Amino acid sequence: MSRTGRILAGVLFVAALAACRADANSARGVADRFVDEHYVQINLEAAKQFCAGVARKKVEDEQRLIGDQRIDESTRKPSVHYKLIDQKADGDHATFIYEGTIRVEDAGSFTRKWMVTTRQDGQEWKVSNFEEFD
Numbered sequence: 255m256s257r258t259g260r261i262l263a264g265v266l267f268v269a270a271l272a273a274c275r276a277d278a279n280s281a282r283g284v285a286d287r288f289v290d291e292h293y294v295q296i297n298l299e300a301a302k303q304f305c306a307g308v309a310r311k312k313v314e315d316e317q318r319l320i321g322d323q324r325i326d327e328s329t330r331k332p333s334v335h336y337k338l339i340d341q342k343a344d345g346d347h348a349t350f351i352y353e354g355t356i357r358v359e360d361a362g363s364f365t366r367k368w369m370v371t372t373r374q375d376g377q378e379w380k381v382s383n384f385e386e387f388d
Contacts, residue, residue, distance in 0.1 A: 279378065279379065280379060281343065281348035281350075281372040281374075281379045282338075282341070282348070282350065283379070284304050284372050284378075284379040284380065284381060285348070285350045285370040285372050285381060286338075287304055288301055288304040288305070288309075288370060288381045288384070289336060289352055289354075289368060289370060291304070292313070292384070293334055293336065293354055293368065294334045294336070296325050296331065298313050298316055298317050298320070299317070301313055302314070302317075304380060304381050305380060305381045305382075306373070306375050306380035306381070306382055307380075307382050307383070308382060308383045309371075309380070309381040309382055309383050309384055312383075312384065330358060330359060330360075330361075332356045332357060332358045333356075333357045333358075333359075334354055334355070334356050334357075335354065335355050336352045336353060336354040336355070336368075337352065337353055338350060338351070338352055339351050339352065339353045339367075346373055346374035347371065347372070347373050347374075347382075348371070348372045348373075348379075349369060349370070349371045349372075350369070350370045350371075350372070351367060351368070351369050352367065352368045352370065353365060353366075353367050354366050354367070354368060365388075366386055366387070366388065367386070367387050367388065368384060368385070368386050368387075369383075369384065369385045369386075369387070370383075370384045371383040371384065
């Protein structure tokens with residue numbers, strides 16, 4: 255394959271990946287981005303921007319409990335992958351169930367499920383609640 259062909263293939267691959275992602279302003283898009291920030295990146299401040307009401311309070315409580323602990327190069331940050339396994343929408347509310355696989359280096363892996371509920375808040379969708387379970 256020529257260099258131009260490889261570049262074109264790469265561009266098409268990236269475009270296809272972007273097309274697979276839900277619209278950022280949709281219920282699913284907000285839920286996905288919340289899961290990315292909260293569970294994958296472990297960035298509570300970034301996760302908070304997607305929240306309202308009870309969900310925002312939960313994230314703020316988590317931030318308070320963590321205090322000044324930071325995740326950096328010295329932290330054993332887990333590798334987290336997830337998939338959507340169920341969704342239900344009802345007008346201005348939607349609920350998504352994700353299954354996450356969490357792998358901690360030298361400690362193994364385990365799975366968790368996350369229920370993320372979104373609601374339409376004016377023109378925006380926000381995470382209104384979330385819960386973790388086995």
